[in-house]
Amino acid sequence: FLSVFMVVALFTAVLAGCGSSEKASGGEEKKSGKARVIRAGIGLNDKHPQYLALLKFKEIVEKESNGSIKVETYHSSQLGDDRAMMEALQLGTQQMTIPSTAPIANFVPEFSVYDIPFIFPSEEVADKVLLESDVAKELLDKLPAQGMVGLAYWENGFRDLTNDKVSVATAKDFKNLKIRTMENQLHIAAFKALGANPTPMAFAEVFTAMQQGTIDGQENPIATIYLQKYNEVQKHLSLTHHVYSPFVVLLSKVFWDESSKEEQDIMTKAAQEAGEYERKLIREANVQNLEDLKKAGMTVTEVTPEAREEMKAITDPAVEKFADKIGKETIEKVKKAVEDAQ
Ligand code: TK8
Numbered sequence: 001f002l003s004v005f006m007v008v009a010l011f012t013a014v015l016a017g018c019g020s021s022e023k024a025s026g027g028e029e030k031k032s033g034k035a036r037v038i039r040a041g042i043g044l045n046d047k048h049p050q051y052l053a054l055l056k057f058k059e060i061v062e063k064e065s066n067g068s069i070k071v072e073t074y075h076s077s078q079l080g081d082d083r084a085m086m087e088a089l090q091l092g093t094q095q096m097t098i099p100s101t102a103p104i105a106n107f108v109p110e111f112s113v114y115d116i117p118f119i120f121p122s123e124e125v126a127d128k129v130l131l132e133s134d135v136a137k138e139l140l141d142k143l144p145a146q147g148m149v150g151l152a153y154w155e156n157g158f159r160d161l162t163n164d165k166v167s168v169a170t171a172k173d174f175k176n177l178k179i180r181t182m183e184n185q186l187h188i189a190a191f192k193a194l195g196a197n198p199t200p201m202a203f204a205e206v207f208t209a210m211q212q213g214t215i216d217g218q219e220n221p222i223a224t225i226y227l228q229k230y231n232e233v234q235k236h237l238s239l240t241h242h243v244y245s246p247f248v249v250l251l252s253k254v255f256w257d258e259s260s261k262e263e264q265d266i267m268t269k270a271a272q273e274a275g276e277y278e279r280k281l282i283r284e285a286n287v288q289n290l291e292d293l294k295k296a297g298m299t300v301t302e303v304t305p306e307a308r309e310e311m312k313a314i315t316d317p318a319v320e321k322f323a324d325k326i327g328k329e330t331i332e333k334v335k336k337a338v339e340d341a342q
Contacts, residue, residue: 035067035068035069035070036068036069036070036255036259037069037070037071037072037095038061038070038071038072038095038096038251038255039072039074039079039094039095039096040054040057040058040071040072040073040074040095040096040097040098041073041074041075041077041078041079041080041085041094041096042054042074042075042077042097042098043075043077043081043082043099043202043203043204044075044076044203044224044227044228045076045227045228046075046076048075048223048224048227049223049278049281049282049285050098050154050156050247050278050282051073051075052277052278052281053154053274053275053277053278053281054073054098054274055073056273056274056277056278057071057249057270057271057274058071058073060266060269060270060273060274061266061267061270064266064269064270065263065266068263069259069263069266069267071096076204077202077203077204079094079097081202081204082097082099082100082103082183082202082203083103083106083183085097085099086099086103086104086107086148086250088252089147089148089250089251089252089253090146090147090148090252090253091252091254092147092252092253092254092255094252095251095252095254095255096249096250096251096252096255098154098247098248098249098250099247099248099250100156100182100245100246101114101115101245101246101247101248102114102115102182102183102184102186102187102245103182103183103184104143104248104250105184105185105186106183106184107143107146107148108139108142108143108145108146109325109326109327110139110142110326110327110330111139112184112185112186112322112325112326113139113326113327113330113331113334114243114244114245114246114334115184115186115187115190115243116186116319116331117190117243117311117312117315117319118241118242118243118308118311118312119244119334119335119338120244120338121338121342123155123157123158123244123283124341125338125341125342126155126244126246127279128337128340128341129334129337129341130153130246131153133333133337133340133341134333134337135333135334135337136153136334136337138330138333139330140153140248143248143250144253144256147252147254148250148251148252148253149250149251149252149253149256150248150249150250151249151250151251151267151268151271151272152248152249152268152271152272152274152275153246153247153248153249153275154246154247154248154249154274154275154278154279155246155247155275155278155279155282155283156220156221156224156245156246156247156282157221157222157223157244157282157283157286158221158241158242158243158244158245158286159219159220159221159240159241159242159244159245160219160220160221160222160225160237160238160239160240160241160242161179161217161218161219161237161238161240161242162218162219162220162225162230162234162236162237162238162298163177163179163216163217163218163234163235163236164210164213164216164217164233164234164235164236165216165217165236166236167236167238167299167301168236168238168240168301168303169238169301169302169303169304169307170303170307170310170311171194171195171307171310171311171314172195173238174191174194174195174196175195175196176195176196176197177196177197177216177217178196178197178199178214178215178216178217179191179196179197179198179199179215179216179217179218179219180198180199180200180201180206180209180210180215180217180218180219181198181199181200181201181219182200182203183200183201183202184200185322186319186322187200187243188200189318189319189321189322190242190315190318190319192318193314193315193317193318194311194314194315199214199215201215206218206228206230207228207229207230207233210230210233210234211232211233217234218234219240219242219243221245221282221286222285222286222289222290222293223282223285223286223289225237225289225293226285226289226292226293227285227289231293231296231297231298235298235299236298236299237293237298237299237300237301238300238301238303239300239301239302239303240303240308240311241303241308242308242311247278249271249274249275251267
């Protein structure tokens with residue numbers, strides 16, 4: 001079903017692209033009354049704070065641009081998975097998506113710095129690093145060379161582990177668990193180091209894979225676990241907090257370059273403003289939805305700081321192998337920014 005939808009979506013995109021050959025230059029566009037369209041797609045569903053914040057982005061951009069830009073929103077991987085959507089951004093057949101940083105690392109390897117387990121100690125520190133540090137900005141500045149523009153960091157959040165086999169409290173409990181990971185080499189290596197059997201897979205396939213038992217579990221922030229109803233096919237939740245995932249609001253560079261400076265400013269500001277809203281919503285959801293998951297019957301396992309230290313010690317050597325790919329300087333800068341934030 002999904003693939004049929006994707007093909008239809010792609011054709012629509014190509015047709016839309018053919019129709020709008022005229023160059024955008026703010027004023028004239030408005031006179032002719034023809035809005036340029038941002039097709040924005042995400043993997044999460046329409047209950048997730050990311051989607052609600054995307055609607056906020058739409059509201060701000062459509063208002064501030066006086067209708068010169070229209071935003072069409074798609075959720076639940078309707079336009080494809082994270083990789084497909086980023087490739088469509090590069091081609092200019094889709095204009096916007098908001099992936100986690102992990103799949104972005106397949107395009108800009110430096111983004112894997114955020115995949116290093118336990119690199120962020122808290123949301124507050126993550127905020128300071130992502131919203132205020134030079135290195136976070138420098139990473140966004142590497143995107144245009146890949147045909148994408150990074151407007152802002154949003155929050156997916158600390159990732160926790162679910163599975164249908166055992167309650168995972170310490171490193172040894174990962175043994176032989178078949179865990180879906182994002183399509184990211186560092187994640188795969190880290191889960192291997194823990195003795196798990198990592199299986200990279202697109203987000204949209206995860207629920208069915210767990211339902212059919214082709215995988216034992218997955219890892220995502222609480223809000224995603226609840227809103228995607230993973231509790232219906234998973235018994236155990238462990239509060240591992242092993243990785244903090246930022247989201248990045250990505251725009252196609254094709255669309256960006258066709259926009260006036262004024263429109264670019266409107267889109268950047270809107271992404272930042274909607275980002276504040278998204279952080280607020282997702283933090284509320286992560287607290288509330290943990291209670292919801294308990295009520296729904298999931299067993300929740302706390303993970304001690306000592307157990308996290310052990311997991312970190314086990315994954316560190318695997319992570320070390322990625323230092324050259326990520327760039328030692330980038331890693332040092334992020335670690336320094338984390339220190340400064342504390
Ligand atoms: C949604 C993804 C998701 C991510 C994952 O497209 O794949 O597990 O955490 O939020 O970006």
